[in-house]
Amino acid sequence: MENRTQPGAIKSKVRGFFGAISISISIIWVSSAQEKQNNSISLKQAYHADFLIGTALNAAQIEEKDSRAEQLISQQFNAITSENILKAVIVHPQWDRYNFTLGDKYVDYGERHHMFIVGHTLIWHRQLPGFVHRIRTKDSLNLFMKTHINAVAGRYKGRINGWDVLNEALNEDGTYRNSVFYRILGFDYIPYAFKLAELAAPGAELYYNDYNIEQPAKRAGAITLIKKIQETGARIDGVGIQGHWHVGKVPFKDIEESILQFAALGIKVMVTELDIEVLPRNSSEADVNQRMRSTPDTNPYTKRLPDSVQQQLASDYENLFKLFLKHRDKLSRVTFWGVNDGQSWLNNWPIMGRTNYPLIFDRQYKPKPAYDKIMSLKAQTN
Numbered sequence: 001m002e003n004r005t006q007p008g009a010i011k012s013k014v015r016g017f018f019g020a021i022s023i024s025i026s027i028i029w030v031s032s033a034q035e036k037q038n039n040s041i042s043l044k045q046a047y048h049a050d051f052l053i054g055t056a057l058n059a060a061q062i063e064e065k066d067s068r069a070e071q072l073i074s075q076q077f078n079a080i081t082s083e084n085i086l087k088a089v090i091v092h093p094q095w096d097r098y099n100f101t102l103g104d105k106y107v108d109y110g111e112r113h114h115m116f117i118v119g120h121t122l123i124w125h126r127q128l129p130g131f132v133h134r135i136r137t138k139d140s141l142n143l144f145m146k147t148h149i150n151a152v153a154g155r156y157k158g159r160i161n162g163w164d165v166l167n168e169a170l171n172e173d174g175t176y177r178n179s180v181f182y183r184i185l186g187f188d189y190i191p192y193a194f195k196l197a198e199l200a201a202p203g204a205e206l207y208y209n210d211y212n213i214e215q216p217a218k219r220a221g222a223i224t225l226i227k228k229i230q231e232t233g234a235r236i237d238g239v240g241i242q243g244h245w246h247v248g249k250v251p252f253k254d255i256e257e258s259i260l261q262f263a264a265l266g267i268k269v270m271v272t273e274l275d276i277e278v279l280p281r282n283s284s285e286a287d288v289n290q291r292m293r294s295t296p297d298t299n300p301y302t303k304r305l306p307d308s309v310q311q312q313l314a315s316d317y318e319n320l321f322k323l324f325l326k327h328r329d330k331l332s333r334v335t336f337w338g339v340n341d342g343q344s345w346l347n348n349w350p351i352m353g354r355t356n357y358p359l360i361f362d363r364q365y366k367p368k369p370a371y372d373k374i375m376s377l378k379a380q381t382n
Contacts, residue, residue: 043371044078046378050328052116054079054335056273058343062106068365069339079116081164081272081335082106083345086119087127092148095131100155107159116333118272119156121164121209122149123193125179133180141184146196153200162205164240164272165197166190170210174221190225194234209240209272214251214258226265238332239265240272247278247309250316256323263330271324273337275358276316277346278309299354310357310369317360318373325377340365 043053055077061069062085073080084090085102092098110117123145135141153163169177169190176182181189197206208229213222222239229236239262241255262269280298301309324331338344342363346356360371 041375043076043374046375047334048078050325051331052079052333052335053077054081054116054118054333055339056081056083056120056335056337057106057109057339058083059085059102061339061343062102062109064109072361072365073339074113077115079118079333079335080106080110081118081120083120083338084127086152087121087124088132088148089127089129091152093129095144098151103152103156107156111159116161117159118335119153119160119163119204121167122153122197123165123181123189124167125177125181126168128180135180135184138184141181141189142192145181145189145193149193149196150200153197153204157201158203160201160204162207162238163197163201164209165193165206165236167209168211169208170213170218170221170225172212172215172218174217174219174224176221176225187228191229191232191234194229194236195232198235205237205268206235207238207240207268207270207272208236209242211242211244211273213239214241214254216254219254219258219261223261223265226262226267230265236267238268238270240270242337243271243274244337245276245316247276247313247316250276250320252319252323255320256327259323259327259330263327268332269327269330270333270335271331272333272335274320274334275337275344275346276313278305278313278357279346279354294351294353298351301357302355305357313357314369314373317370318377321374321377336360 047053053076055073057073057080060066061073062082064070082103085106090099091103107117109115132141132144135144153160169179169182171177176187185192194206197204208222208226210218210222212218226236226239241258241262245251259269279300305313321334324334336359338359340361340363341347341357341359344356344358346358347354357368360368360374362368
């Protein structure tokens with residue numbers, strides 16, 4: 001009897017054959033794409049001849065609790081800043097007690113990955129332990145500054161590469177902020193902080209860091225502050241323009257003028273806390289005290305960022321990096337204030353619980369169009 005294969009069986013075999021080919025092609029394509037991604041040039045590699053590319057690390061990232069974050073940080077960045085863990089309220093909670101657990105892990109992390117390590121921050125009017133606000137005399141406040149800076153900066157002598165010695169000491173009009181330090185010690189607390197930091201960590205770079213100092217009035221105040229520090233003989237090596245800007249409203253001309261004027265003081269210029277806000281708010285200030293009332297209009301993009309806003313964000317980042325590259329001889333570092341959108345402080349400020357998109361990697365650690373724009377600038381110049 002003749003053995004005949006039924007038509008249906010033939011079709012099944014054909015489908016199976018081509019299906020197997022399709023699966024094989026898909027596997028090859030995915031593997032190829034993954035290999036391409038793994039071998040593609042990173043931000044730190046693209047800009048290695050221009051300036052450092054940094055990011056701020058939170059506690060979970062320092063403790064390496066998220067493998068995706070760990071992979072992205074080590075791949076893309078060559079500088080890190082401590083987002084919160086070296087602020088006084090955490091590292092020096094009581095007069096006679098310090099907590100260096102996370103600080104030690106942070107410095108170990110940076111050394112292990114061969115990164116430029118920034119300590120943030122030694123003297124700031126916010127996130128202070130309660131006992132500092134109860135100080136009433138010059139002697140006691142001077143003693144706090146001395147013991148705090150000696151203990152914190154001194155512990156990481158030769159390991160932390162740069163310190164934000166003083167953070168946000170100016171009002172928007174360029175006058176001195178009436179902080180607990182200024183009220184009790186006057187201007188003298190500023191050069192005193194820099195002299196103490198130089199003694200405690202002589203090999204580290206010493207910075208003044210502030211927001212909105214690209215704006216003319218506050219910039220003038222910052223220039224005066226830096227010159228007065230220099231006149232006292234204290235060492236100041238750089239100034240950090242924080243770079244908290246708003247989509248479609250980035251003040252490019254003011255930023256460029258600030259880079260030029262700060263560099264003319266003979267110090268390094270850095271962009272230290274870069275992010276671009278996409279949600280509405282009442283003010284251009286980045287004061288952590290600021291709060292807004294929550295309304296339906298203040299959190300409009302809970303599911304996704306509209307393409308028009310995404311493209312504007314990408315354009316703003318592209319134009320910023322064009323400006324940074326133009327002045328690469330004056331800029332030593334550009335640091336993003338967070339690794340991805342989910343980490344950003346702007347999700348909870350000035351309103352808690354918003355969904356913000358200010359960085360160049362999304363909540364799944366995937367590069368956004370802004371990242372592609374920044375990278376394409378180097379492709380055009382190479």
